Amino acid sequence: MKNALLIAALSVASPLWAQSSATDHSAHHTAAGNQTGTAALSDGEVRKVDLDAKKITLRHGPIANLDMPPMTMVFQVKDPAMLNTVKAGDRVKFAAEKSGSTYIVTRIEGAK
Numbered sequence: 001m002k003n004a005l006l007i008a009a010l011s012v013a014s015p016l017w018a019q020s021s022a023t024d025h026s027a028h029h030t031a032a033g034n035q036t037g038t039a040a041l042s043d044g045e046v047r048k049v050d051l052d053a054k055k056i057t058l059r060h061g062p063i064a065n066l067d068m069p070p071m072t073m074v075f076q077v078k079d080p081a082m083l084n085t086v087k088a089g090d091r092v093k094f095a096a097e098k099s100g101s102t103y104i105v106t107r108i109e110g111a112k
Contacts (some may be wrong), residue, residue: 040064041093046086054080075105082108
């Protein structure tokens with residue numbers, strides 16, 4: 001009898017606990033969710049364009065969606081045609097995301 005009551009209580013509580021747990025953890029996934037999609041544009045300066053490797057070196061300010069401080073680093077580009085629109089020394093605004101261990105510029109435009 002006690003076992004039957006315990007089983008009944010657990011079967012009622014388990015779905016409520018699972019639902020509560022999913023809700024409680026959603027706040028922890030926002031940083032990962034911000035790595036893709038419509039990232040805010042960050043300020044940068046083109047230091048080098050490597051057409052053959054399809055990479056760009058940017059000196060950039062903070063990148064909020066990646067929680068990254070200002071630095072100079074090499075990015076891959078989502079579309080190699082982007083590299084034809086910029087040259088070393090250009091001030092730009094860009095969006096970047098992380099895919100695995102690779103940082104990728106997904107959008108770039110001249111700064112205004």
